[in-house]
Amino acid sequence: MRRATLGDLGAVRWDVLVIGGGIYGAMAAREAALRGLRTALVERADFGSGTSQNSLKIMHGGIRYVQHLDFARLRASARERAFWLRAAPDLVRPLKFVIPLVGHGTRGPAAFASVAALYGLGAVGIDGTLPGVRVVGRARARALLGAMAPEEVTGAGVWHDGQIKDTGRLLMAALRAATQAGALVANYVEAEALLRTAGRVEGAALLDRIAGTRGDVRADITLCCAGPAAAGLTVSALGPEARSRFPRFARAMNLVIDRPAGPHALGVISRSRADAIVKRGGRMYFFVPWCGRLMIGTHESPHEGTDLRDGLDASSAFLDEINAICPGLHLRPDELLHVHCGLIPADVDDARTTVRRLRSGTVIDHEAEVGVGGLISCTGVKYTTARLVAARMVTLVQARLGKGLPPRQGAARSLATRLPVISEPNPASPPNWAARIEMAVRDEMAMSLDDVLWRRSTIGESGALRGASGMHLWREAACAAQTLGLPLRIAP
Numbered sequence: 001m002r003r004a005t006l007g008d009l010g011a012v013r014w015d016v017l018v019i020g021g022g023i024y025g026a027m028a029a030r031e032a033a034l035r036g037l038r039t040a041l042v043e044r045a046d047f048g049s050g051t052s053q054n055s056l057k058i059m060h061g062g063i064r065y066v067q068h069l070d071f072a073r074l075r076a077s078a079r080e081r082a083f084w085l086r087a088a089p090d091l092v093r094p095l096k097f098v099i100p101l102v103g104h105g106t107r108g109p110a111a112f113a114s115v116a117a118l119y120g121l122g123a124v125g126i127d128g129t130l131p132g133v134r135v136v137g138r139a140r141a142r143a144l145l146g147a148m149a150p151e152e153v154t155g156a157g158v159w160h161d162g163q164i165k166d167t168g169r170l171l172m173a174a175l176r177a178a179t180q181a182g183a184l185v186a187n188y189v190e191a192e193a194l195l196r197t198a199g200r201v202e203g204a205a206l207l208d209r210i211a212g213t214r215g216d217v218r219a220d221i222t223l224c225c226a227g228p229a230a231a232g233l234t235v236s237a238l239g240p241e242a243r244s245r246f247p248r249f250a251r252a253m254n255l256v257i258d259r260p261a262g263p264h265a266l267g268v269i270s271r272s273r274a275d276a277i278v279k280r281g282g283r284m285y286f287f288v289p290w291c292g293r294l295m296i297g298t299h300e301s302p303h304e305g306t307d308l309r310d311g312l313d314a315s316s317a318f319l320d321e322i323n324a325i326c327p328g329l330h331l332r333p334d335e336l337l338h339v340h341c342g343l344i345p346a347d348v349d350d351a352r353t354t355v356r357r358l359r360s361g362t363v364i365d366h367e368a369e370v371g372v373g374g375l376i377s378c379t380g381v382k383y384t385t386a387r388l389v390a391a392r393m394v395t396l397v398q399a400r401l402g403k404g405l406p407p408r409q410g411a412a413r414s415l416a417t418r419l420p421v422i423s424e425p426n427p428a429s430p431p432n433w434a435a436r437i438e439m440a441v442r443d444e445m446a447m448s449l450d451d452v453l454w455r456r457s458t459i460g461e462s463g464a465l466r467g468a469s470g471m472h473l474w475r476e477a478a479c480a481a482q483t484l485g486l487p488l489r490i491a492p
Helices: 006-010 023-034 071-087 109-122 138-148 167-180 227-238 240-245 311-325 366-370 383-401 407-416 433-444 449-455 467-483
Strands: 013-019 039-043 092-102 134-136 153-164 184-187 189-197 200-208 213-224 248-257 265-273 282-290 293-302 336-349 354-357 362-365 375-379
Touching: 006 184, 006 200, 006 213, 013 023, 013 200, 013 383, 023 039, 023 167, 023 213, 023 383, 023 407, 039 167, 039 189, 039 213, 071 092, 071 109, 071 153, 071 383, 092 109, 092 138, 092 282, 109 134, 109 153, 134 138, 138 153, 138 265, 167 184, 167 449, 189 213, 189 227, 213 227, 213 383, 227 240, 227 366, 227 375, 240 366, 248 311, 265 311, 293 311, 293 336, 311 336, 362 366, 362 383, 366 375, 375 383, 383 407, 433 449, 433 467, 449 467
Parallel strands: 013 039, 013 213, 039 184, 092 265, 213 375
Antiparallel strands: 092 153, 134 153, 189 200, 200 213, 248 293, 248 336, 265 282, 282 293, 336 354, 362 375
8 A cells, every 4th residue: 555645635636535544434435435436535643543443352243232222233233243254354253252140130141041032133134153142051151251250150141242353454454445446545644624615615734744745635525534533623614513513532441461361251240330221230341362461441431632641540440440340360550561542432421420432423414414515524433333334424425426336336345345354474473573664664554663563563552562572672673663764653
C-alpha cells in the first residue's frame, strides 16, 4: 500500500471522503470502494491508534443482548461475527468462553439454559460453524474454571465468540481491501476543518503532518468516522445545534498481565451493577488468553475530554476490584504489562459514577438533522459491528448520490469479499528489524518506529518492551530504524 499525498487527494473530486482511520473508517472506505464509489480516507495520527487498538479483541456474537431482550441486535452481532470469522480466518479465530453458574436462581444453570435456548432461537440460520451456547454440570464446570471456580458453583455457561489475533493487522487488511478496490488512504493527514459552501459540506482542509503542507480535498459526501473528535469537527462547521446528536464518551480499560492464561476465556461477576433487563448480578469481567499472557477487561468509568494519560492511575482501581472479586489471584501492579485505554460512546451518570455502554452504533445524517448536506457522521460501539455501520452509511451515501452498485448487490459483494491475508514474521524467531521495518514502511505506511512496534505488530502492547530484555529489544529496533532513516515517533 502507498500513502496518498495531498496532491493525490486534491487532484480529483471524490464521491466519498472518509475522515478517521480506525476500524469504522477503514470499513467505511472498504464498503464505499467495493460499491464502486471514488473513495479517499485520511487519518490525523496512525491508523487504529485510538480505541480500535485498545480493545479486548473480541468479536461478540450478541449473547449479552439476550439479557436486554434485544433480539434484533443479537442477530446483527451474530451475523457480523460470522462475517469476520469468514472474511479473516487468519486473524479472527474462535475462542471458548466459560462463566460460573451458582445457586438455582438468576445466576444458576436453569436460568442460563433459558439464555442458551433464546440465543439459539435468535441466531438460528446465521452461523453453523461455532458450537452452540450450552450449560455444563458442576464437575465439568470445576474442570473448566480451575482455581476460578467459586465454592458454590453448580455449573457453567459455555459459548464461543471470535478473538482478534492482532487488531493492527486486521485493520491493515481492511485498508488493503479498500485500496485494492480503488480507494486512496493516508495516515498523519489531519482534517483541520470541514469545507462548507452554500449550505453543504464539500470536503475538508487538510494538514499533512509529515510534510508540513496544507491543501483541500473536495468530495460530494464526507463521512466523519473520527470517534470522540467527530463532534468537535462537526460542530465547528455546522454550529452548536449539531452537538446534541453526539453521545458522551466513557473510558474503557483492559489490562495485560504478566501471567500465563488458560486455553479459554473465563468470566467473573464484578461488584459493579449490570445494566440488563434480566438481572444476573454485577457486570461481567473476562480473563482472556492473548499472546501467551492474560488480558482482563473491560472496566468502564466516566471520563471527560480526550486525554487518557492518567490510565495507569485508573488501572490501580481496576486491579483492586479484580483482587476483591478473586482474592486468590493476588495481582500486583508490577505484573501489569500494558493498559489498553479507549473512549466508547456511553450514557454516564456523573452523580453515581456509573457508565452504561451504548448498544448500537449511531449514523447521523446532518442533512436530515440540521439541513446541511454532504456530511454523515457515525459513532461506533464495538469492533464487531464496524462493517454493519459502514454498510448503513454507504447505503445512505448512495441514496444521496444515486451512484455506485445497487445497494443489494453492493452489500452482497461486501459480505462475500474476504479481507486480504496479511503476512507476518514468525513470532517465535528473533526479529530481523531491518526487514520488518522495511516491510512496514513499504507495504503498510508505517511512518515511525512507534507505528511498527505498536500497530504493525503486537510487540508493544503485549509488554515485550518492558524490563531489561525489553530495553535490549527496543534498542535493537531503534538502531535499525535510525539506520533506515525512520523517526522513532511522530510528535502528537
